[in-house]
Amino acid sequence: ILNVEQSPQSLHVQEGDSTNFTCSFPSSNFYALHWYRWETAKSPEALFVMTLNGDEKKKGRISATLNTKEGYSYLYIKGSQPEDSATYLCAFGGSQGNLIFGKGTKLSVKP
Amino acid sequence: KAGVTQTPRYLIKTRGQQVTLSCSPISGHRSVSWYQQTPGQGLQFLFEYFSETQRNKGNFPGRFSGRQFSNSRSEMNVSTLELGDSALYLCASSQTSGRYNEQFFGPGTRLTVL
Numbered sequence: 001i002l003n004v005e006q007s008p009q010s011l012h013v014q015e016g017d018s019t020n021f022t023c024s025f026p027s028s029n030f031y032a033l034h035w036y037r038w039e040t041a042k043s044p045e046a047l048f049v050m051t052l053n054g055d056e057k058k059k060g061r062i063s064a065t066l067n068t069k070e071g072y073s074y075l076y077i078k079g080s081q082p083e084d085s086a087t088y089l090c091a092f093g094g095s096q097g098n099l100i101f102g103k104g105t106k107l108s109v110k111p
Numbered sequence: 112k113a114g115v116t117q118t119p120r121y122l123i124k125t126r127g128q129q130v131t132l133s134c135s136p137i138s139g140h141r142s143v144s145w146y147q148q149t150p151g152q153g154l155q156f157l158f159e160y161f162s163e164t165q166r167n168k169g170n171f172p173g174r175f176s177g178r179q180f181s182n183s184r185s186e187m188n189v190s191t192l193e194l195g196d197s198a199l200y201l202c203a204s205s206q207t208s209g210r211y212n213e214q215f216f217g218p219g220t221r222l223t224v225l
Contacts (some may be wrong), residue, residue, distance in 0.1 A: 006152075044217050093211065096167070097208075098210065100156065101154040
């Protein structure tokens, strides 16, 4: 059974803090790694799709890195803002064809 | 461009009944994937349709089925509903394979089985 693990499960930070979360996935048969942000009462929204080992992607204050050989990805948020409060999901795309999602990291940013 | 739409948004059914959920993808997207979200669980993959063909299927019983029409709209059917089927059902569309391309999610259908 393929497993995608995210840590921590939840995180509480103060506005202005920088933070990061981890996504662990199988290191074999890798095709793509996705990150999504899911705000309460909204739909999940794609942040990044990463396919190459060593990939680094950035969108504003949010960035992500990818290590396919050891099977992990980090998501970084610089200078967290209250509007960053959401659940961050990663999803592994492997030879099975479909995406396998982790359970997410729930981020709460206090003003 | 209009986003992914799902109907209905909320549904209450009783055990033993069946239900059909609908998903209209973004125009031009040919892949539609369905997911189930229950408390404490991540998004569980149900199936993916591409050009009217089921491309992948998750580990769900045969009571869960789906189809895709020529205009890429997709329906999901659950027969003989059980209490454990209460969940948020999300569909997501992508241009081609859901594995490589970012998926665009709809607002979901909240199903409650009594």
